[in-house]
Amino acid sequence: MSAESIELVTLAIQNPEFFDTSQDRWTELPANVSFQYDLEDSIRTLSTTGAPSNDDISGLLYVPTLNTQQQVACLQASNSSWIPHNATHRADLPVNYELIALVPWLNKNCTLAFLEAASADLLAAMLFYIPPPSSNVSSIASTLNSSRDGGGNGTETPPLDSDPVWDLGDGGSWKSKYNFPVYAVPSSLGVLWMQQLAAYSGNMTQVPEGKELGDLGLVGPTDYVRLMADISTGGGSHIPSLWVFLLIVLALLIVIIAFTSGLMHFVARQRRSILRRRIANGEIDLEALGIKRLMVPREVLDEMPLYPYNIAQASAPATLATHNRSNSEAAKTTANISVSVLSAPRASRQQTELQTTCAICLDDFTESQPSPSMVRELPCGHIFHAECVDPFLTTHSSLCPLCKKSSLPVGYVPKTITNTMVRRERQVRRLRGRGIRVRNGGSEDIVRASVLNGHGREERSLVERVVDGGLHVPVPPRIRTALSNGRRVFSAPAGTTQRTAVGGAREMQEIHPTAATAESPAPVTGETTGVGPAAVAPPSQPPTTTTEEADIEPTEQDVREGPSAARPLTLEPVASGAEPSRRVEKTWWKGVAGRIFPRSG
Amino acid sequence: MQAGSGKRITKELGEIQSDPPEGMKVTLKDDSDLHTWQIVMDGPEQSVYAGGHFKLILVLPKDYPFKPPVVNFQTKIYHPNISNDGKGSMCLGMLRTDEWKPPNKIVAVLNMTRNLLIEPNPDDAVESSIAEVYKNDYKSFEKTAKEWTKKYAVGK
Numbered sequence: 001m002s003a004e005s006i007e008l009v010t011l012a013i014q015n016p017e018f019f020d021t022s023q024d025r026w027t028e029l030p031a032n033v034s035f036q037y038d039l040e041d042s043i044r045t046l047s048t049t050g051a052p053s054n055d056d057i058s059g060l061l062y063v064p065t066l067n068t069q070q071q072v073a074c075l076q077a078s079n080s081s082w083i084p085h086n087a088t089h090r091a092d093l094p095v096n097y098e099l100i101a102l103v104p105w106l107n108k109n110c111t112l113a114f115l116e117a118a119s120a121d122l123l124a125a126m127l128f129y130i131p132p133p134s135s136n137v138s139s140i141a142s143t144l145n146s147s148r149d150g151g152g153n154g155t156e157t158p159p160l161d162s163d164p165v166w167d168l169g170d171g172g173s174w175k176s177k178y179n180f181p182v183y184a185v186p187s188s189l190g191v192l193w194m195q196q197l198a199a200y201s202g203n204m205t206q207v208p209e210g211k212e213l214g215d216l217g218l219v220g221p222t223d224y225v226r227l228m229a230d231i232s233t234g235g236g237s238h239i240p241s242l243w244v245f246l247l248i249v250l251a252l253l254i255v256i257i258a259f260t261s262g263l264m265h266f267v268a269r270q271r272r273s274i275l276r277r278r279i280a281n282g283e284i285d286l287e288a289l290g291i292k293r294l295m296v297p298r299e300v301l302d303e304m305p306l307y308p309y310n311i312a313q314a315s316a317p318a319t320l321a322t323h324n325r326s327n328s329e330a331a332k333t334t335a336n337i338s339v340s341v342l343s344a345p346r347a348s349r350q351q352t353e354l355q356t357t358c359a360i361c362l363d364d365f366t367e368s369q370p371s372p373s374m375v376r377e378l379p380c381g382h383i384f385h386a387e388c389v390d391p392f393l394t395t396h397s398s399l400c401p402l403c404k405k406s407s408l409p410v411g412y413v414p415k416t417i418t419n420t421m422v423r424r425e426r427q428v429r430r431l432r433g434r435g436i437r438v439r440n441g442g443s444e445d446i447v448r449a450s451v452l453n454g455h456g457r458e459e460r461s462l463v464e465r466v467v468d469g470g471l472h473v474p475v476p477p478r479i480r481t482a483l484s485n486g487r488r489v490f491s492a493p494a495g496t497t498q499r500t501a502v503g504g505a506r507e508m509q510e511i512h513p514t515a516a517t518a519e520s521p522a523p524v525t526g527e528t529t530g531v532g533p534a535a536v537a538p539p540s541q542p543p544t545t546t547t548e549e550a551d552i553e554p555t556e557q558d559v560r561e562g563p564s565a566a567r568p569l570t571l572e573p574v575a576s577g578a579e580p581s582r583r584v585e586k587t588w589w590k591g592v593a594g595r596i597f598p599r600s601g
Numbered sequence: 602m603q604a605g606s607g608k609r610i611t612k613e614l615g616e617i618q619s620d621p622p623e624g625m626k627v628t629l630k631d632d633s634d635l636h637t638w639q640i641v642m643d644g645p646e647q648s649v650y651a652g653g654h655f656k657l658i659l660v661l662p663k664d665y666p667f668k669p670p671v672v673n674f675q676t677k678i679y680h681p682n683i684s685n686d687g688k689g690s691m692c693l694g695m696l697r698t699d700e701w702k703p704p705n706k707i708v709a710v711l712n713m714t715r716n717l718l719i720e721p722n723p724d725d726a727v728e729s730s731i732a733e734v735y736k737n738d739y740k741s742f743e744k745t746a747k748e749w750t751k752k753y754a755v756g757k
Contacts, residue, residue: 290699359703359704360609360666360703361608361609361612362609362612362613362706363608391667392667392703395667396664401703401704402702402704
């Protein structure tokens with residue numbers, strides 16, 4: 001432990017040769033008749049080896065005695081004038097007392113000699129001082145003497161322990177070699193203390209003010225009057241404060257962490273409840289946005305119509321076109337008052353009978369009496385074998401296998417809203433926001449051209465142009481990828497999806513010739529010949545319509561054209577509207593689904 | 602669902618074998634396992650793979666048709682959308698789990714695969730280096746593809 005202060009006092013110690021050792025054997029002499037010195041700072045700690053960790057070091061001050069050989073080595077370089085011949089030596093002290101050595105740092109050899117000699121004495125600590133350049137010891141001493149108890153006034157702190165002055169040519173290993181702490185005190189003090197050490201070394205007749213001490217009855221004639229040093233290492237007071245400091249820091253950290261965590265939980269909960277509210281309001285379709293795969297709980301499933309398949313009321317295919325025209329008119333009206341198709345009255349019942357095959361097992365529905373197929377009708381109007389679609393809805397997805405429309409009621413909120421869902425929803429919203437900005441910056445004509453063009457490959461490049469080339473809007477790569485991959489998140493077109501769709505649709509037609517026409521009155525050739533949606537639109541719909549109407553109509557049109565064409569159109573209201581995301585999403589899905597699997601009649 | 606899935610697979614297999622798509626031979630790899638199909642696809646005439654016979658393995662998951670089938674090219678092929686790592690996995694949007702829909706049929710998957718051979722899709726590539734060559738240096742792409750076809754897909 002490093003020294004904080006050194007206190008020098010004069011002690012009167014009873015001579016153990018004459019007194020019973022069981023009693024208190026020493027007394028501290030008052031300052032007015034003896035030497036005392038308080039050194040508060042200006043102390044350098046050179047080594048803390050062997051220092052007690054939480055206690056002061058105290059001991060009688062002395063000068064180690066060198067043997068002849070050591071003396072020769074030491075005195076070669078310097079005279080011994082720094083150490084008075086009558087300085088207190090080991091022999092001048094009573095035995096069994098702690099010792100603290102005071103030694104001038106004369107040169108390397110001397111220091112090593114003193115360290116060696118001291119280590120034999122089992123001392124408690126060693127004090128070094130560097131002798132001042134002037135050998136006028138007495139003058140220094142007298143100036144100091146006049147200011148004793150000066151608390152270190154006018155003293156200079158010895159050099160740092162890393163200073164080359166303290167180098168003994170062994171790389172500092174001497175500091176750990178000897179098992180006692182080593183401190184350095186200012187030069188002038190060292191000189192003063194050494195002088196006092198010489199003064200208080202003899203018997204009562206020789207020590208300063210010996211007579212007065214005797215007269216005061218403080219000291220007996222046989223007593224030792226010697227200097228004692230008390231080195232306060234601050235160990236006792238420092239360590240607790242360090243612990244307190246650490247504890248405070250720790251507590252502070254815990255408080256901060258607790259607060260932050262609490263805040264984050266609060267915010268997360270808040271966001272979850274906001275998301276829950278938005279889902280309940282039907283603003284967000286978790287599954288369609290690809291945020292969370294939802295399953296249909298049993299009780300919701302049980303509410304979906306389940307009935308034996310019956311083709312009796314099925315309309316003849318011939319009437320299909322007209323029927324659907326009116327149907328799409330109806331859809332337009334309903335959509336215009338922004339009612340989602342999900343909540344539309346189940347007028348779809350007529351359509352269900354047009355479906356003759358279960359899209360999951362690819363078996364036809366039978367109505368033969370002993371065991372007609374039990375069909376489950378989803379809210380979108382698609383029917384499947386109950387035994388096929390029920391496991392799908394309950395274990396895989398709540399989206400209709402055909403049209404990807406959610407079969408859950410609008411505003412259905414899953415039991416748990418997780419933070420992940422919140423995060424992904426925000427991500428989707430951000431992506432969408434950026435996408436719309438890109439779209440907004442785009443030229444209407446390019447989009448329109450792509451819509452009109454309608455051909456898969458062409459479309460794709462056009463959309464790409466819209467996204468990155470044609471505009472001077474830098475598109476982040478993530479969005480571009482999302483766009484070109486047709487991830488659900490972004491509801492953008494993809495080359496592969498495109499082809500999938502084409503292949504799928506073609507395939508369906510081969511298998512089910514009846515699938516040729518869906519509800520759309522558009523010519524079937526629209527798809528294979530690559531004519532755009534505008535072209536296949538009924539004459540009543542001008543090709544360039546990109547208004548609200550167009551947004552709705554393509555839900556039927558997309559059946560032929562798929563996402564690429566539908567998207568630019570359907571994004572239209574998004575660009576201007578506040579929150580029509582749901583509709584966009586739906587439109588798109590309907591588009592893809594219809595495209596691949598036209599509702600069979 | 603196991604039974605239903607088996608029925609559907611049998612049905613699809615029957616359809617596909619009685620009326621195989623152009624240039625394809627479909628068999629079960631192992632007669633006892635309905636879920637692993639082996640397909641030999643001829644390189645389409647109009648493509649750079651013409652003349653080659655490509656072996657494909659199509660694995661149907663247990664809960665097919667709820668999960669998409671997995672298609673792997675057994676024969677090495679130089680194609681931007683088919684991985685060149687010995688697995689021969691193919692990138693097809695339709696086969697992504699979130700894109701897959703139960704009504705999709707295997708015939709459609711195979712036709713898509715064939716279309717992909719005719720017209721690679723370098724923008725959604727697995728092998729980006731091949732996609733680069735395809736986009737920037739079609740001649741060299743054509744040459745390498747033909748070489749590979751000759752080397753790996755002819756006469757086997």
